[in-house]
Amino acid sequence: MGTSGRDRETRRELAKLTATxxxxxxxxxxxxxxxxxxxxxxxxxxxxxxxxxTAATGIISVLAGAIFHLVARGILRREYRR
Numbered sequence: 001m002g003t004s005g006r007d008r009e010t011r012r013e014l015a016k017l018t019a020t021x022x023x024x025x026x027x028x029x030x031x032x033x034x035x036x037x038x039x040x041x042x043x044x045x046x047x048x049x050x051x052x053x054t055a056a057t058g059i060i061s062v063l064a065g066a067i068f069h070l071v072a073r074g075i076l077r078r079e080y081r082r
Contacts, residue, residue, distance in 0.1 A: 008082070015079035019072035026068030033061025 037054045 015075050019076045022068050022072040026065035029061050030065035034058035
């Protein structure tokens, strides 16, 4: 394998690592912002002020997580089209 093949392989591996990091970050945002309040309210422990604030936080968290996921997919798609 020539130098260009190794460079391409290195770029792809870096793209995969970056995408994995961003996807993991999105998962954490969804878990903390949406799933944690949902789980605590199911146990009868309400940690936030109002139901509206909890719903808004959950929706924003899911959207932010989806954005991170889509950015990660875009990075992979861009690198593998080369």
